[in-house]
Amino acid sequence: MLFFLISCLSFFLLSKSLSLKPLPSWANEMRLLSVAFLQELSCFLVQLLRDSTKLRDTVIGISSTMSFKRKSLPKVENCEEAEVSSILDLPELAMECILGRLSPAGLCNMGGVCRSLRDQCRSNHLWERHMKEKWGRVIGHVAYREWKRLISSRKESGVLDGGKSKGLLSSLSCMWPLSQLRSKINGSVKPRSSLPVDSIMSWYLSLESGKFWFPGQVYNREHGHVGFMLSCYDAELSYDWRTDTFNARYPPHGCRTIVIEEGVQWERLRALPVDTPARALHVSDCLSDLHPGDHIEIQWRRNKEFPYGWWYGVVGHLESCDGNGNHCRCHTRDTVMLEFNQYMPGSQWRRAVVNRKDHREEGNEADGFYGGIRKLHNKEEISMWKKLWPKEILE
Numbered sequence: 001m002l003f004f005l006i007s008c009l010s011f012f013l014l015s016k017s018l019s020l021k022p023l024p025s026w027a028n029e030m031r032l033l034s035v036a037f038l039q040e041l042s043c044f045l046v047q048l049l050r051d052s053t054k055l056r057d058t059v060i061g062i063s064s065t066m067s068f069k070r071k072s073l074p075k076v077e078n079c080e081e082a083e084v085s086s087i088l089d090l091p092e093l094a095m096e097c098i099l100g101r102l103s104p105a106g107l108c109n110m111g112g113v114c115r116s117l118r119d120q121c122r123s124n125h126l127w128e129r130h131m132k133e134k135w136g137r138v139i140g141h142v143a144y145r146e147w148k149r150l151i152s153s154r155k156e157s158g159v160l161d162g163g164k165s166k167g168l169l170s171s172l173s174c175m176w177p178l179s180q181l182r183s184k185i186n187g188s189v190k191p192r193s194s195l196p197v198d199s200i201m202s203w204y205l206s207l208e209s210g211k212f213w214f215p216g217q218v219y220n221r222e223h224g225h226v227g228f229m230l231s232c233y234d235a236e237l238s239y240d241w242r243t244d245t246f247n248a249r250y251p252p253h254g255c256r257t258i259v260i261e262e263g264v265q266w267e268r269l270r271a272l273p274v275d276t277p278a279r280a281l282h283v284s285d286c287l288s289d290l291h292p293g294d295h296i297e298i299q300w301r302r303n304k305e306f307p308y309g310w311w312y313g314v315v316g317h318l319e320s321c322d323g324n325g326n327h328c329r330c331h332t333r334d335t336v337m338l339e340f341n342q343y344m345p346g347s348q349w350r351r352a353v354v355n356r357k358d359h360r361e362e363g364n365e366a367d368g369f370y371g372g373i374r375k376l377h378n379k380e381e382i383s384m385w386k387k388l389w390p391k392e393i394l395e
Helices: 002-019 025-072 092-100 104-111 115-121 124-135 141-157 168-172 178-184 200-209 379-387
Strands: 214-219 231-240 245-250 259-264 295-301 309-316 335-339 351-355 362-364 368-375
Touching: 092 115, 092 124, 104 115, 104 124, 104 200, 124 200, 141 200, 141 214, 200 231, 231 259, 295 379, 351 362, 351 368
Parallel strands: none
Antiparallel strands: 214 231, 231 245, 231 309, 245 259, 295 309, 295 368, 309 335, 335 351, 362 368
């Protein structure tokens, strides 16, 4: 019926157009376009009608089939409604095993399900493993102490009171996955709940965001500049999650401004081995125990305006010793020979002698100043220095 009406309408308009007086050429073209448009419209409507008819038949068929199956089902009396189980019904041990296998992003996602899971996913014991796995090699007790000091100062200033903080910790308290969390730091989205600022999760997320600069050390600073080969300098570090590298902010040298190195790789970092500020002399407690062949690190600075860096070396034999192990008495002498074999023989940096009994800072403006010494017992530390050994002997 619809097709018949459309066809009649098209014929009527076409016949009326033929009975009119001659019109300009452009009018005739417009008339032909109108006719063509009506024909196309009629075909479209017919096709639409056919499709709707097929859809109606399909729906009716499905409904009939379902109705038939519903009627054919046997009646069951006193059928109790099936109980719905959830992950919260799992035993405590099973829940702990599941949460313990989740990644940091997984814990954040799981914590957004409900209040009960949120509290469990924030547990310190779950985040301790993630802290150790990702940050353990570059975070030490000095960095943790700095984090606690920062939290205390913010509490005292009222920044964290009442959940009104709009800064870093407020944004970190949300239970978003890390990929979303990073894009919302310092944003306008209000957190759904307050994350304890002194929790390990909060500490982890502050490191991940890169907003917390923590103390550490960098091997071969300033992109491995030749003047810093086989040395390790104090720096403030900030993680860049976009590149999975770090920014290192070094203390100024003399009149120089603060140097910031970008793109520092993980393998060039370590936690502070001793709790000694960069400009303070380290108290050596290993001098009486130094023997030829021992691996050591010694503080060195160019002049007294510069901070110390830690330089790698080994304990050598004194000039009066022939190096024979059976007759060597170097460990009983009052002086210790330190060797820096990365420098060529004859270089002023190749060897240095320090007093074993009352060693303090020794040196001069020409050769620099040697400070405290620490003996290396950890094979991983020694292996790291060997990996950084320069390809060419330094002058």
